Amino acid sequence: MLNIVYFAWVRERIGLPREKVETAAATVADLVAELIAREERYAVAFADISALRVAVDQELVGFDAPLAGVREVAFFPPMTGG
Amino acid sequence: MLNIVYFAWVRERIGLPREKVETAAATVADLVAELIAREERYAVAFADISALRVAVDQELVGFDAPLAGVREVAFFPPMTGG
Amino acid sequence: MVVRLQEWAFDAGAELNRFSANVTSSKVNGAGAVVSFTGVVRDTDDRLIRMEIEHYPAMTGPAIEAMVDHATGCWGLAGALVIHRYGALEPGAPIMMVATAARHRADAFAAAEYLMDFLKSRAPFWKKEVTKQGATWVAARDDDEQALDRWT
């Protein structure tokens, strides 16, 4: 089981802050494709991947990052701290 | 009459913080030459002109600055504020 | 190194004084230069009701600690402080502050700017502005992303 967490407008578009999924996706990009195929709200949230950032196990990575051994994937817009 | 003021180790070497002089010096450099000729302590204070800074009427200038119309000349080492 | 994430307000002046007293009291590693940055909720046209800051708790602390570690080593800091609020913030309130201390000012300034650049674009915070007209997520600025380039 993989934890997926969403923040900011990604969370709002998908309508939940976190969920657990059963997936065989090899990379983040594969996981995104699975989610998009699942429901319209995911397709809306992931429509423009260039507007999104992803972290696996709390480390920023690219969408080509492998998911083997990963426990948590986070999707969010570019950060606006400070 | 021209006011001359000295600061930091220039003041200490010359032994006074300010004095009034009667001078016909055309430039700061001419004034320095007059002072050096006057007494040993001035010669010591002005021995290395590259280690000194000068202001006329509270504006930093070079040693070639003219003295016409000037009321106050200040000699001091490089500043160490902040 | 002190990193604090909190919902409640803080007193930037009191934090600066406490930080300065700590980093300058050491006779061994006494710092002569202390730089601080404070970010405040701005409301230039009187529309803002509040700002809401969301963050990623599992990631925020470790990410900021890594930035502070890097800055401390890179510029030989005598100390560094990061405070960042989350939750609902009122206009005019401090959002966050950074303070750095070093022997000479160039290091303290560079480290503070580095920390701000990375906190802006690499720490997992998201700002939402709630106004009388509705709520909007603050967009990331291109020049904030570009600011990171100078540190590579």
Added chain:
Amino acid sequence: MVVRLQEWAFDAGAELNRFSANVTSSKVNGAGAVVSFTGVVRDTDDRLIRMEIEHYPAMTGPAIEAMVDHATGCWGLAGALVIHRYGALEPGAPIMMVATAARHRADAFAAAEYLMDFLKSRAPFWKKEVTKQGATWVAARDDDEQALDRWT
């Protein structure tokens, strides 16, 4: 703009809070970014008895005001503060502080660094260190002079 030259000590944190409240309260020109620098009398090896700062009263105020004017125009500051002490200062005491406020952090940082570079080498202050071994005028540092080059 506030420029203060004084013999007595000041509370850097209280000054920062007062400055921030002023520059961020304006609805017209509200600043979101406040940068401060505090310089502290350093005593790394426990030798210093006191620091003495001499200045040129007729020149100091006008020279600093000109620097602050330039910085305010150059970086569109919402406000700027300079406090500089003179006379006898105890180890650990704040010597001086600069604070700048702007809409964005890059301007506040640049203006604070500019003011520090010019205060170091172009404001008429001279520091003398009084130790158990005697008194020495602090020598100007070559890199302080070189730091001015980046602003031209």
